Amino acid sequence: MAEEKQPPAEVAALLAEVSAQGARVRDLKAQAKEGQASEEDVKEAVGKLLELKGRVPSEWSQDKKKDSGKKKKKDSGNAQDERAKKKEQRRLEREAAVLAKKEKDNAETSAGVLTETYGDIPLVQSRAEDRKGQTWTAVNRLTEENVGTEVLCRGYVHHVRVQSKMAFVVLRQHVATVQCVVTDTKMAKWCATLTSESIVDIRGELVKAPQPTKCTQSAVELQVKSLFVVNRAALVLPFQVVDADRTVEELKAAEAKAAEAKAEGREERDAKLVSVGQELKLDHRHLSLRTPLQQAIMRVSSAVCQYFREFLHQEGFVEVQTPKLLGGTSEGGSEVFKTQYFGQDCCLAQSPQLHKQILAACSGFERVFEIGPVFRAENSNTARHLCEFHGLDVEMCFKEHYHEVLDLFSDMFFHIFDSLNEKNSVELETIRNYFPNDPVVYRPAKELEGKINTVGTKSNTLLLTYKEGIALLREDGIGADEAPDLEDMSTPIEKRLGALVKQKYGVDWYFLDKFPMQVRPFYTMVDPENSDYSNSYDFMLRNQEIMSGAQRVHDPDMLSEAIARKEIPVESLKFYIDAFKHGAQPHGGGGIGLERLVMLFTGCPNIRNSCFFVRDPSRLTP
Numbered sequence: 001m002a003e004e005k006q007p008p009a010e011v012a013a014l015l016a017e018v019s020a021q022g023a024r025v026r027d028l029k030a031q032a033k034e035g036q037a038s039e040e041d042v043k044e045a046v047g048k049l050l051e052l053k054g055r056v057p058s059e060w061s062q063d064k065k066k067d068s069g070k071k072k073k074k075d076s077g078n079a080q081d082e083r084a085k086k087k088e089q090r091r092l093e094r095e096a097a098v099l100a101k102k103e104k105d106n107a108e109t110s111a112g113v114l115t116e117t118y119g120d121i122p123l124v125q126s127r128a129e130d131r132k133g134q135t136w137t138a139v140n141r142l143t144e145e146n147v148g149t150e151v152l153c154r155g156y157v158h159h160v161r162v163q164s165k166m167a168f169v170v171l172r173q174h175v176a177t178v179q180c181v182v183t184d185t186k187m188a189k190w191c192a193t194l195t196s197e198s199i200v201d202i203r204g205e206l207v208k209a210p211q212p213t214k215c216t217q218s219a220v221e222l223q224v225k226s227l228f229v230v231n232r233a234a235l236v237l238p239f240q241v242v243d244a245d246r247t248v249e250e251l252k253a254a255e256a257k258a259a260e261a262k263a264e265g266r267e268e269r270d271a272k273l274v275s276v277g278q279e280l281k282l283d284h285r286h287l288s289l290r291t292p293l294q295q296a297i298m299r300v301s302s303a304v305c306q307y308f309r310e311f312l313h314q315e316g317f318v319e320v321q322t323p324k325l326l327g328g329t330s331e332g333g334s335e336v337f338k339t340q341y342f343g344q345d346c347c348l349a350q351s352p353q354l355h356k357q358i359l360a361a362c363s364g365f366e367r368v369f370e371i372g373p374v375f376r377a378e379n380s381n382t383a384r385h386l387c388e389f390h391g392l393d394v395e396m397c398f399k400e401h402y403h404e405v406l407d408l409f410s411d412m413f414f415h416i417f418d419s420l421n422e423k424n425s426v427e428l429e430t431i432r433n434y435f436p437n438d439p440v441v442y443r444p445a446k447e448l449e450g451k452i453n454t455v456g457t458k459s460n461t462l463l464l465t466y467k468e469g470i471a472l473l474r475e476d477g478i479g480a481d482e483a484p485d486l487e488d489m490s491t492p493i494e495k496r497l498g499a500l501v502k503q504k505y506g507v508d509w510y511f512l513d514k515f516p517m518q519v520r521p522f523y524t525m526v527d528p529e530n531s532d533y534s535n536s537y538d539f540m541l542r543n544q545e546i547m548s549g550a551q552r553v554h555d556p557d558m559l560s561e562a563i564a565r566k567e568i569p570v571e572s573l574k575f576y577i578d579a580f581k582h583g584a585q586p587h588g589g590g591g592i593g594l595e596r597l598v599m600l601f602t603g604c605p606n607i608r609n610s611c612f613f614v615r616d617p618s619r620l621t622p
Contacts (some may be wrong), residue, residue: 004213010089011056011057013235014052014055014056014367015036015056016235016236017052017221017235018052018053018056018116018327018554019236019330020235020236021045021048021049021052022049023593023597024045024147024162024192025042025045025046025049025554027143027161028041028042028045029042032613033201035447040314040479041162041163041164044164044374046191054254057346069265070145071512084242090353090590093102093233101410103140106531108133109468111141111297113190113213114228115186116226116228117184117187117225117227118157118184118186118187118226118227118228118345119228119229120228120232121228121230122199123231123401124130124230124231134152135152136152136153136154136201137151137152137153138153138173138174138176139153139155139171139172139173139174139176139177139217140173140174140175140176140216140217140426140536141177141180142176142206142217142220142222143190143219143220144177144208144220145490146206146217147206147207147220147517147576148205148206148207149205149206149457150203150205150206150225151203151205151206151301151489152201152202152203153171153173153178153201153202153203153222154173154199154200154201154202154230154253155172155173155199155200155202156171156172156173156197156198156241156290157169157172157194157195157196157197157198157233157470158170158171158172158198158241158242159196159242160192160194161190162188162189162191162192163188165183165185165188166181166182166183166185166188167181167182167187167188167189167191167192168180168181169182169191169194169200169202169224169227170198171200171202171222172290172292174292174295174299175216175262175292175295175299175427175430176215176216176217176222177215177216177217177292177428178215178216178217178221178222178224179209179211179213179215179217179221179222180202180204180221180224181221181222181224181226181489182224183223183224184224185195186190186231187224187227188287191451194229194235195232195233195234195235196240196241196242196321196531197237197241198229198230198232198233199229199230199231199233199292199541200227200228200229200576201226201227201228201230201365202222202224202226202227203224203226203227203434203587204222204223204224204225204226205222205223205225206220206221206222207221207222207223208220209221212381214273216292216430221551229441237287238280238283238284239274239276239280239281239284239288240274241288241290241291243273243274243275243276244276244281244288244291245286245291245292245293246273246274246275247434248434248435248436248536249436250273250274251273254273261480264608266614271412273453275423276288276605277516278608280432282614282619283622285521285612285613285614285622287611287620292430293431293434293609295611296426296427296430297427297429297431297598297602297604297609297610298425298428298610298612299424300428300431300598300602301595301610301611302596302603303419303420303423303424303599304392304416304420304594304597305371305392305416305417305594305599307370307419307420307584308323308369308371308392308416309339309371310415310419311403311411311412311416312367312369312394312412315366315367315408315412315463317367317368317369317394317396318365318367318368318369319368319369319370319371319372320356320359320368320369320370321372322349322350322352322355322356322359322364322370322372323355324348324351324373324375325339325341325346325347325348325349325373326345326346326347326348327341327344327345327346328345328448328569328571328573335350335376336348336350336375336376336377337375337377337422349374349544350374350375350376351374351391351393351591352372352391352393352591353393353521353523353591354576356368356370356393356395356589357395357397357523357552357576357587357589358576358579360396360397360520360585360587360589360614361393361395361552361554361580361585361587362580362582362583362584362609363399366396366397366585367395367396367397367501368394368395368396369392369393369394369395369533370390370391370392370393371392371393371594372390372391372393373388373389373390373391373592374388374389374390374391374427374591375387375388376388376389379617380615380617381616381618383606383607383608384544384596384599384607385522385607386595386607386608386611386614386615386616387616387617389594389595389596389607389611390445390593390594390595390611391591391592391594392409392591392592392593392594392597393589393590393591393592393594394412394491394590394591394592395588395589396551396587396588397585397586397587398551398586398588398591399586402535402550402551402567402586402588403434403455404523405458405551405589405590406455406456406463406511406513406537407455407456408457408458409461409511409547409549409590410454410455410456410459410461410511411456411458411459412461413461413539414442414443414444414456414459414461417440417509417601419560420601421439428602431602431603431604432603434601434622435602435604435605436604437603438603439509440508440509440541440600440601441502441506441507441509442461442507442509443460443507444460444462444505445458445507446509448505448506450507453558454484455511461509461510461511462505462509462510462513463510463511463513464501464511464513465512465513465514466512466514466515466516466533467485467514467533467559468514469489469512470485471495472485472500472504473493473496473497473500476496476500478496480495483515486514486516486519486532487518487519488515488516488519491544494543494544494545495544495568496543497540497543498540498542498543498544499543501540502543508541508542509539509540509541510539511537511538511539511540512531512537512538512539512540513536513537514534514535514536514537515533515534515536515537515538516532516534517532517533517534518532518598519530520534520536520550520558521550522553522562522563522565522568523550523552523553523559524536524550524551524553524563525550525553525588530594534550534586535550535551536548536549536550537549537553539561539592541597541600542600542601543605544596544600546592546593546596547590547591547592547593547597548590548591549588549591550588550590550591550603551586551587551588552582552587552588554580554585554586554587555584556578556580556581558562559576559577559580560577561568563577572576594610595607595610595611596610598610
């Protein structure tokens, strides 16, 4: 089959304009039905559409393509239909010529012009004269307290609606949006050339909105005095950010409206909303990250790291960096990414486990933490697994009992959770608008004080043993075939236990202590009172594990024996064992998956929402 001929670049751009203007006409017709746009607005937009179509060379006409794609009729009316089409085409061409002249006469309303109050400014190249010392105001700072002041804001064009004598531009920055009202007639017409996602500077007076807008800054709006394009986005984007920003409720409401119309035998085209699939969002991650939802999630992620560091620095911890290229295999595991290091076999680190232990217990630092990448070569295509994620790792020496480590972890998580709720409430509320969920309950009710085991010196996290968890499952009718006493819990059983804990204790957050020894790594300390169990723990949030940890073995002979029992090649771990031969302190710690913690705390349904660039078994770009 011959390859379809592609139009020249200028024709392709013109066809894209036709498509965009067609969408604008449909939007205006929908707004006219609701009284938000006038018939004059619709007529003007239709005229613009006809003018654009008239400029398309006949061989590239979309109407002609549509006609050629249809099966030709073989009846006598075919010639008559053809004459009618030609007559209609001549009429459209005459109208297009008139509109083209009008467009030429009003060249100042087109893209690429620059006046004192609107237009496209020269490319910012940091010339000396560009430094004017202007002050910009963040969109989220536009509140009723600032009404009456003149402000200058920079952001993305989220949406544009042009009427006959005015225009409405929604400006977006981070999670905040504000409505900007253009009343200058020429500027309003020029606003029709603005493309979604263009970067603009808008100066205007902040006034109280006559009625609440649908923007985050709903009580105010900007009366525009000047509007300049800093950088134009392409007319055709992989998807519209406004479409990627749909909430579940919006989509469901639109589907219900369309279904109702269909049941009543009427067409409701305007009820259908475009949604953007996850894969398309991930293919063009720079665009999907612009949505208020993603901005909120990733700012929460940043805040978690900030509060994590903040707390640990206050507790005397040292931030460290450990190698990510390891000789042999990481921690003796098999699911690693293998590569070559100047002729030697090596792999990407599954965790900083061995090196953080050496730093804390054997190098004199005693309390260390790291925020860094973690690599897992697991072919797990689930909503909670990634092949590359970021670990918040902690390792510390203790004096008497490993529960000293649990006390610190409890206090640390309470600090993170309290800080998020207090300082990131706007982001959390934004996320709940998209993924409705109840806030995490992490403090046990006061009436349970003294009746339950907790850890923490400044907090009180519920502490259950693995045996107690199994007992709860047994009471719920789950037998040993589904949840064996001395084996690890499956994900469904883990979630069921979380539901039972919530039902009995009223919390979404708890520690599960004393895991079976056989399911833990070789460096885990055995429970001295029952060798079937270990001094190890998992931290559970919303029915899922977000962290594993343990007291570590700090005796070199015990380590060697444990490695032998697991049938791990000793040679690859010689450096690790040797470090403990020169004096090592009792110590313990754990590793938190940042992306999973953010996913579960915010109530996101998929871990891919909580990382900047996804690395799962099927994705290696962007």
